Each structure stands twice: as C-alpha cells, then as structure tokens.
Amino acid sequence: MDYQQFISRQVNDIRQTVGDGIAINALSGGVDSSVVTVLGHRALGDQLKTFFIDNALMREGEPERVVATFAEMDIPVELLDARRQFLDALAGVTDPEQKRQAITDTFYRDVFAELVEQTGARFLLHGTILTDIEETVAGIKRQHNILSQIGIDPEEAYGYQVIEPLKDLRKDGVREVARELGLPGEIAERIPFPGPALATRIVGEVTEERLDVVRRATAIVEEELADTGAFQYMAVLLSDRATGIRDGNREFGRIVVVRCIDSVDARTATARELPWETLQRLCRRITQIEGVNRCLYDLTPKPPATIEYV
C-alpha cells in the first residue's frame, strides 16, 4: 500500500465530510487514536477538538506526557480529569464484561457525550481498526457503536457522523501511517495499550490501591522490556492471593503476571522467550512492590488465551 496516498485520501475525505463543521475526538496516546488525531488536525485544524480523558486507569505520568508530545507538534489537546467518575463506576465491579461496560458507559455516556454537546461537534473521529471490526463480527469483542453509546439514536441522528479513517488497516498498517506522518517513535512504535487501560490488567475489582500496584509493576515491565522489540508487554494483577514469607512472617500476598508477546497484528500472538536473567530481574523488582510475593510469566499463545486478561 502507498501510505502517502492513503494519508492524502483520508485527509481529503475528512475535510470534505466535515466541511465547515466541528469534529471531536478522544486521544488515548495509543498509535490508533494518535494517527487519527494527526490526520484530523491536518484536515481540519481548529475545527477538530481533541480531548485526553484521564480515567484514572492510565500509566505513570501518561496524561501529561501525551498532551506534551502533541503540544510539540502544535496540536492542542485538552486534558480532562474524569478520574472520580471512573473509579466510582468501577467500585465493586469484578465481572470482566461488567467492568468493560462500566468503563465504556462512563466514557461515552457520561464524559464524551457531554463534550460532544459542549463543543457542538457533529462529527466524531474514531480510531477503529480492521481487527476491532473483525473481532466484533466474530463475537470476541462487544459491538462498537459510538452514536448509540453517547445516547444518540442512529436512526434519528441526522447530522451526526462517525468517521473511522483507519477501519481498513491492521496495527502494522497504522504504524506505517504513523511513521509516514512523522509521529515520534514513542508513538509510532508504542506498544499497544487497550482503551480500558490498566483495568484490563486487573483481575477482580479495580480500586485506587490495586491500580497503584499494577501501575508500579507496569512501569517495571516497560522499563525492563523496552529493548526487546516485542509487540506488547505488560503486568497483570490477579485477584487470587498466595502464601509467602516476608521478614520471617507468613504473608498472604498478591500475584503479578508478566506477559510479553510477539505478534504482527494482534490477531494471533506467541509468548516471547526472554533471557532467564531478565525474568529473574523482573521477579526481583516486582516482588519488592509492597504486598506482592509472586511473579509469574505467561507462556500462552493467542489463541487459546487473549492478549489481555479482562
């Protein structure tokens, strides 16, 4: 595929579709939403309103870092603190489907719907990629229907339109476009990070305390495995606990799983063989996090596992 041609076509299409209207998009800092933001900004300039919604589920320093990265490209991104809303919606929820639903509902119905209203936007730019659509069709992911998710009946939604410039690409294609767009390596080569963010790496209830544990473990894994060139690597906090010994006393401690996979397009994946020294170092650092006394390495390919745990 000629990616320069792809970019020109998408920029033209977005410009023609939006005309002199207002478009809105949510930026997570992942490669999909970043590419959409740049394409949209190229097409629309100030007619595009881009928001970074802090849902309390992001990694260490991530909201500020993403906003700063786009500021350097002269793309203004408004940071919206919605942490309390998400944490309240997640309190007491342990079922993975309900958890994802609570995040989706809070995101679209509570937070994003209000932004659409405030900005007067009639066009929603969204970073849907081909794999999302395929997995929705296959019943692996839930349906993405943004208009109904923000409370707009698609039947009556004359004047509202969802624009999905990446819907024919897979992850590898999106990265090519990111490079062509001149996005910095930290975005173009950024490992995939799911929309529901650290909540997909917490089995069981999502609380501030548990987010803090998985956030610290994630920082360790990302630091130790940055040079591997693997497709994705992550830390997962389980809900189960296991017996252990700390300072000579019995401790019923937390369990953290490290997952590091190779994949081309996230449709299938295999666990990466890591040097034993690396695994030992990960274990040593992760079990220094308070209350964590087990560190496990995930050996499972996709299928039968998915990449994430929730």
Add this chain to the structure above:
Amino acid sequence: MDYQQFISRQVNDIRQTVGDGIAINALSGGVDSSVVTVLGHRALGDQLKTFFIDNALMREGEPERVVATFAEMDIPVELLDARRQFLDALAGVTDPEQKRQAITDTFYRDVFAELVEQTGARFLLHGTILTDIEETVAGIKRQHNILSQIGIDPEEAYGYQVIEPLKDLRKDGVREVARELGLPGEIAERIPFPGPALATRIVGEVTEERLDVVRRATAIVEEELADTGAFQYMAVLLSDRATGIRDGNREFGRIVVVRCIDSVDARTATARELPWETLQRLCRRITQIEGVNRCLYDLTPKPPATIEYV
C-alpha cells in the same frame, strides 16, 4: 552423619518405647512417612498398623500405587477410602487457613482418631522433620500437636505417646536414610508432596471438578519434568479466570501455574530455569485440558513466596 547408626538407634528406640504395645501410623507415600513406616515396621513388625487414607486429594492412581509399593517390601498397608468425608468438609471453603484446618480436622479428629480407637494403639508414629518444627516455631506453619488433634488431652494422655524418629533431620537427611533403608528410588527420590496434597495446589474452593483439572495438570507436569532432577515441581489451579478464545468464541477460562524449584531442604528455594521448548510443551499440553486457557510459570524464590500456594 552415619545413617546406618541413625537407623539402628531409631529402630531400637522405637522398639524400647513401644514394648509389646500397638503403634499406628498414616502413610502418604511421601519420603517422610515412608521412612517412618519402614523404620517402624523393622522395629515392630505386626505391632505397627499402617494406613493409607485416601482423602480424595491424591494424584492419579496414587493410593493403589503406594499400597502396591509397600506390599512388594512385605509391609502391609491398609487403604481407607475417606474421600466423601474430606470433600464434604472442604465444600464452600476458600480461605487457605480454613482449608488446611478442614483437612487437618477431618484427618485427625474424624478419621485417624477412629483408627487409633479401633486398633487400640497407644503409640503414634509421625514423620515430623526438623523443618516442620522450625517453621512452626517461626509461626510459618500451624502447630503440630497430634494428641490434641485426635481429641486426646496431652495432660491426661497417660499411656499415649507420639514418636517422631525424623525430628532431627531435614529433607536431605531423610532421603539419605531412605536410600540406606533400601527404599525404591520412586520413594527415596520422590519429590515432596504436601500432606493436604492437591488441596494446596487449588486456590479457592476444592471441588471434585477442580481436583480433576489440577490432577490432570499435575500428571503432565510430573511427566514432563521428571528428568530435570529438580527438588519439586507442581501444577497449581488458580481461582481467577482470564479471557481467551476457543474455536473462535470468547472463553473465560481457567489459569494453571507451573512451579519448578531447586532447593536443598525446602527452607529456601529458587525457580528452575527450564528450556523454552519444555515450557512451551507444558503450556501446549496443559491448555488442552478442558476449560484451561492460560499457563503461567512461577519465577519466584522462597522467600518471598512459599513453595506451595495455599
């Protein structure tokens, strides 16, 4: 240490202590209780009544195999089916301490106490080793007090006596004694297997269905890792579940952990570096067990983890 001398001394001590009385012991097939059984039988012959109590928590074919092994050494072992009693006691119990307590109570108060009464035994042979005593003192294991556990007040227990021939040895010493006694390699070199058996490898409730999963995973791990010479290797079934894909459909599947450690005496341990091919083969076989879609490898040393999970 001169282990032949140790054996002679223990056999003499047991004979002198028991005199013409009746002694009883429970054999699990582990090296500790096997050595005690042989020492006791050498000292007492028919005055020692040895029972193998099937608690529903044993590995594939284990009860029959242990009885047959001792029959070949002309040591009669009575197999007692107590599976229903243990499964009933464990129903609904998820807390690790309560789980161990339910097994201990069922074993001593319900099953073993009745055998003591039936046999008229006044002497109880027990395979306590030094590490058990040290960990009890350190508060890592619960107190072992057999007499009170079978409902006999030690204060009033004139005539009852617990004999612990191995209480000055650690695991490596017990194995030396086993070799000196001419026990077959499958016992002398047998990897440690805890008293509460597969229940220590099930996080959460112990049910027949979950025992079946961990029993099948254990058979795979023991087959694949038999040649490693590692101190201990096991499969653990977690209570948490993770998302996966099976035959194109979403599956919320079970998680099995493989643990393989090096240790001299179980006081400390390190995870064994296994060849990647071995780990991959373990994962492939274990995720073929119905409903299991994740296989993890435990990287953690003891401390901060214990060897078992419960």
